[in-house]
Amino acid sequence: MSELRRPPYALIAAVVILCLALTAYVGGYFVLSKYNDHPNNDVLIREFKHRWQAKIYLPLVKAESLVRGRRIEPSWIEEI
DSSP: OOOOOOOOHHHHHHHHHHHHHHHHHHHHHHHHEEEEOOTTOSSEEEEESSHHHHHHTHHHHHHHHHHHTSOEEEEEOOOO
């Protein structure tokens, strides 16, 4: 008689948490940044309010640059 195996709840929970964190990271990238496309510039700008946001989202800026096929740079508004 074979025993019923319990689903690996820890693995399922870890995958769900990872997916939620990744979704929040990508969603925050688009919510917290503003896209500036000036016709005279070859470089597109993702503008953030704070320097720490630009640093945290730098990997997504590079990924977006690869997907769009254009150079994209992060920038931030200096705090007073």
